[in-house]
Amino acid sequence: MNARRTLLVARKEVTHVLRDPRSLFLVLLMPLAQMMFLGYGVNLDAKHIPLCIFDREGSQASRTLLSWFGASEYFSVVNVLRTYDESVAALDAGRCRMALVIPADFSREVNDKGKTSVQALVDATDDNHANLAIVYARAVLATYSEKLRLDYLGRRGFAHQLGPILTVETRTWFNEELENRNLVVPGVMVIVMAMVGALLTSLTIAREWEVGTMEQLISTPIKPMEIALGKLIPYFAIGLLDTALCAEIGVYWFNVPMRGSIVTLTLASSLFLVVALGSGFLYSAVTKSQFGATLVALLMTYMPSLLLSGFAFPISQMPFAVRFVTYFVPARYYVTILKGIFLKGVGLKSLAVPTLVLGLYAIVVMVQVTAILRKTVD
Amino acid sequence: MSHPGESIVAVRGLRRSFGSTKAVDGLSFDVSRGEIFGLVGPDGAGKTTVMRILAGVLTADSGSVEVAGCDVRRYPESVKSHISYMPQRFGLYENLSIDENIAFYAGLFGVSRRQREEVAARLLALTGLSRFRSRLAGKLSGGMKQKLALICALIHEPQLVLLDEPTTGVDPISRGELWHLLYELQAQAVTLLIATAYLEEAERCNELALIHQGRLLACDKPEHLKRRMAGEVLRLVTPDPRSARDYLAAAEGVRNCVLIGDGIRLVVDNAELRMPELRSLMLQTELRFSSFEQVSPTIEDLFVAGAAGLLQGAPQ
Numbered sequence: 001m002n003a004r005r006t007l008l009v010a011r012k013e014v015t016h017v018l019r020d021p022r023s024l025f026l027v028l029l030m031p032l033a034q035m036m037f038l039g040y041g042v043n044l045d046a047k048h049i050p051l052c053i054f055d056r057e058g059s060q061a062s063r064t065l066l067s068w069f070g071a072s073e074y075f076s077v078v079n080v081l082r083t084y085d086e087s088v089a090a091l092d093a094g095r096c097r098m099a100l101v102i103p104a105d106f107s108r109e110v111n112d113k114g115k116t117s118v119q120a121l122v123d124a125t126d127d128n129h130a131n132l133a134i135v136y137a138r139a140v141l142a143t144y145s146e147k148l149r150l151d152y153l154g155r156r157g158f159a160h161q162l163g164p165i166l167t168v169e170t171r172t173w174f175n176e177e178l179e180n181r182n183l184v185v186p187g188v189m190v191i192v193m194a195m196v197g198a199l200l201t202s203l204t205i206a207r208e209w210e211v212g213t214m215e216q217l218i219s220t221p222i223k224p225m226e227i228a229l230g231k232l233i234p235y236f237a238i239g240l241l242d243t244a245l246c247a248e249i250g251v252y253w254f255n256v257p258m259r260g261s262i263v264t265l266t267l268a269s270s271l272f273l274v275v276a277l278g279s280g281f282l283y284s285a286v287t288k289s290q291f292g293a294t295l296v297a298l299l300m301t302y303m304p305s306l307l308l309s310g311f312a313f314p315i316s317q318m319p320f321a322v323r324f325v326t327y328f329v330p331a332r333y334y335v336t337i338l339k340g341i342f343l344k345g346v347g348l349k350s351l352a353v354p355t356l357v358l359g360l361y362a363i364v365v366m367v368q369v370t371a372i373l374r375k376t377v378d
Numbered sequence: 379m380s381h382p383g384e385s386i387v388a389v390r391g392l393r394r395s396f397g398s399t400k401a402v403d404g405l406s407f408d409v410s411r412g413e414i415f416g417l418v419g420p421d422g423a424g425k426t427t428v429m430r431i432l433a434g435v436l437t438a439d440s441g442s443v444e445v446a447g448c449d450v451r452r453y454p455e456s457v458k459s460h461i462s463y464m465p466q467r468f469g470l471y472e473n474l475s476i477d478e479n480i481a482f483y484a485g486l487f488g489v490s491r492r493q494r495e496e497v498a499a500r501l502l503a504l505t506g507l508s509r510f511r512s513r514l515a516g517k518l519s520g521g522m523k524q525k526l527a528l529i530c531a532l533i534h535e536p537q538l539v540l541l542d543e544p545t546t547g548v549d550p551i552s553r554g555e556l557w558h559l560l561y562e563l564q565a566q567a568v569t570l571l572i573a574t575a576y577l578e579e580a581e582r583c584n585e586l587a588l589i590h591q592g593r594l595l596a597c598d599k600p601e602h603l604k605r606r607m608a609g610e611v612l613r614l615v616t617p618d619p620r621s622a623r624d625y626l627a628a629a630e631g632v633r634n635c636v637l638i639g640d641g642i643r644l645v646v647d648n649a650e651l652r653m654p655e656l657r658s659l660m661l662q663t664e665l666r667f668s669s670f671e672q673v674s675p676t677i678e679d680l681f682v683a684g685a686a687g688l689l690q691g692a693p694q
C-alpha cells in the first residue's frame with residue numbers, strides 16, 4: 001500500500017466527477033429524483049381501501065352500518081352491488097379490495113338473537129393490505145355493535161351516559177399515524193444508497209476498461225488495493241453526501257421524524273456504503289463494460305433492496321426459502337437500522353446486531369474486491 | 379549502464395491463445411540493449427498480444443519471458459517500474475490536461491517533482507507541446523495525443539519502452555517528429571521495442587522480427603534480411619495486374635507473385651535470366667505494361683517472401 005498513489009487516484013477521480021456533468025448528475029440529481037419518485041410512488045398506505053357493498057336486506061339498520069363504513073377514512077365505498085356474483089366479479093376485476101355482504105336477515109337476527117354476522121370477501125393477493133382491511137373492518141363493526149348495544153340498553157331505561165364499558169384501541173407504536181411515508185422513506189433511502197453506491201464505482205471502473213485507460217494504468221507499479229481505495233475514497237464521500245441529502249429530503253420534505261442520532265446514522269450508512277461501493281467494483285470487474293455494469297448493478301441492487309429488504313414486504317410473512325435469502329441482502333440490515341433510527345430513535349446498542357452484520361459484509365466485499373481486481377487485461 | 383549486445387528482452391517459446399485463436403504461437407526472440415527493435419506484422423499477427431505479455435498486463439499460456447532481468451511470467455509486477463508500455467489504444471485520461479496526465483503518471487512511478495518538471499519540460503519542448511500544457515488530452519489531435527502518451531511513458535526514465543503502433547493514425551509530420559524523439563531516446567541508451575504494421579517504418583529499426591499468425595518468420599537486421607531473400611524482385615506496372623499475376627505466376631523461375639499497388643511484384647530465381655523470358659511472354663498476350671524492372675527488395679517483399687517460405691536461414 002502506497003498512500004501517495006492511492007491519493008493520486010482519488011484526486012484524479014474527483015477531477016473526473018467535477019469535469020463530467022454526467023457523473024455530477026448521477027451523484028446529485030439521481031438520489032433526489034429517486035427519493036421524490038419512490039417517496040410518492042410507493043404506496044403502502046392502507047387508507048381508503050376500495051370497498052364494494054352488497055346489501056341483501058336494504059333495511060334501516062343495514063344502511064346505517066354501511067354508512068359507518070362509508071364515513072370511515074379507512075374505506076371508500078366504490079360500488080353498490082345487487083348480486084353475490086357481481087361482488088365476486090368486482091373483487092376479481094380489482095375494482096375493490098373488499099366486498100361486504102350483508103345477509104337478508106340482518107336486522108331480524110340482531111333484534112331476535114342479539115347477534116349476527118356479515119360476510120367480508122377480501123382480495124388477499126397483497127396479504128399486507130388484506131390483513132389491514134380485515135383489521136379495519138373489525139374495528140368498524142366493533143364500534144357499530146357497541147353502539148347497538150348502548151342503544152338497546154338506553155331503550156331499556158339504562159342511563160345513556162354509561163358509555164362503552166370497554167373499548168379496544170389499537171395503537172401502532174413508533175409510527176402512530178400508520179403514515180405510509182414514514183415507512184417508505186427509510187426504505188427508499190436504502191434503495192437509493194444501494195443503487196447510487198453500486199453505480200458510482202461500477203461506472204468508474206468499467207469506463208476505464210472501456211476507454212482503454214485501465215490498460216495503461218495497470219502497466220504501472222500501482223497495486224490493485226490502491227486503485228480500489230483511491231476510487232473508493234471520493235465516492236464514499238459522495239455517498240455520505242447523498243445519504244445526508246436523502247435524509248434531509250425525508251425529514252424536511254416528507255416530514256419523517258428523525259428520532260435517533262446523526263452519529264448512528266452516519267456509522268451505519270458508512271458501512272452500508274462500503275458494501276454498496278464494493279459490490280459496484282465487483283460488477284464492473286466482471287463485466288468490464290459500462291452498459292453491462294449498469295445493468296448488473298441495477299439488477300443486483302434495485303430488486304433485492306426493494307423486494308427482499310423488508311421495506312415493501314414484511315420479512316416475517318415471506319416463505320421460509322425467501323426469508324432465508326433475505327439474510328444475504330445487506331439492504332435488509334440497513335432497513336432495520338434506518339427504521340430504528342428514524343422512527344424509534346433507538347441507539348447503537350439496540351442496533352448492534354444489524355450493524356455488526358453490515359460491518360461483516362463490508363469486510364467480505366472488500367476482501368472480494370481485492371481478490372478480483374487483477375492487473376491483467378485477460 | 380548500457381552494455382551493447384546484452385539482451386534486455388528474452389522471449390522463448392511464447393504461446394498465448396484466445397479460445398481457438400492462437401494469437402502467439404511459439405515465439406522466440408531477443409532484444410539487445412540500446413536498439414530500436416521492430417515487431418512487424420500485419421493486422422492480427424499477434425503484436426499487441428506479445429507487447430501486453432512483455433508489459434505484464436496479460437498472462438502467457440507457456441514459454442518464458444525475461445524483461446530487464448525480471449521473470450515476467452512469474453513476477454509480472456516486478457518489471458513494471460523499470461519499463462513503460464504505451465498501448466495501441468490511447469490510454470490517457472481525456473478530461474485531464476497534458477500537465478495533469480504527466481503528473482499522474484509521474485506520481486504512480488514515484489518520480490520526484492524535480493525530475494518530473496525537468497523531464498517534462500524537455501520532452502514537451504522537443505515535441506512542440508509546451509504551448510498546450512493546460513489543454514485537456516481529449517482536445518488534442520491524434521499526433522499530439524501520441525506524443526503526450528510517449529511523454530507520460532518516458533517520465534520515469536525507463537530502460538525499455540514498449541510502443542504498440544505509436545504512429546498509427548498520426549500525420550506524416552507528427553510521425554517524423556515522433557521518430558525524431560525515438561532516435562533521441564536511443565542516443566540516451568533507452569531500448570525501444572516498437573510494434574508496427576507500417577513496413578516503411580520498419581526500415582527505421584535496427585533489428586526486426588517479422589511476425590505472421592503468431593509465428594516468427596525471420597529476425598534480423600533489415601539489411602541482412604534483404605540479403606537472405608531467396609531470389610530477386612521484379613516490379614511490373616500494368617493496368618491489369620490481376621490477369622498479369624495469374625498469367626505469370628506459373629511461369630518458369632517465378633517463385634512468388636503478388637499484387638502490390640498498381641502492379642505486381644515477382645520473386646524470381648535469377649533476374650538477369652528471367653527478365654527477357656517474362657517480357658516476351660507478356661508480349662505474346664494482350665496484356666499491356668508500362669514498366670518492368672528489377673528493384674531492391676523492401677520489407678514488404680521480405681514479408682511476402684517470408685510468408686511464402688522464401689527466406690533463407692529462417693528460424694524453425
Ligand SMILES: Nc1ncnc2c1ncn2[C@@H]1O[C@H](COP(=O)(O)OP(=O)(O)OP(=O)(O)O)[C@@H](O)[C@H]1O
Pocket residue numbers: 396399400401419420421422423424425426427428466575
Ligand atoms: N482479448 C482477446 N480476446 C480474443 N481474441 C483476441 C484477444 N486479443 C487478441 N485476440 C486475437 O488474437 C490475434 C492476435 O491479435 P493481436 O491484437 O495481438 O494482433 P496485432 O498484431 O496486434 O493486430 P493489430 O495490427 O490489429 O493490432 C487476433 O486474431 C485477435 O483477434
Ligand SMILES: [Mg+2]
Pocket residue numbers: 425426427466542
Ligand atoms: Mg495490435
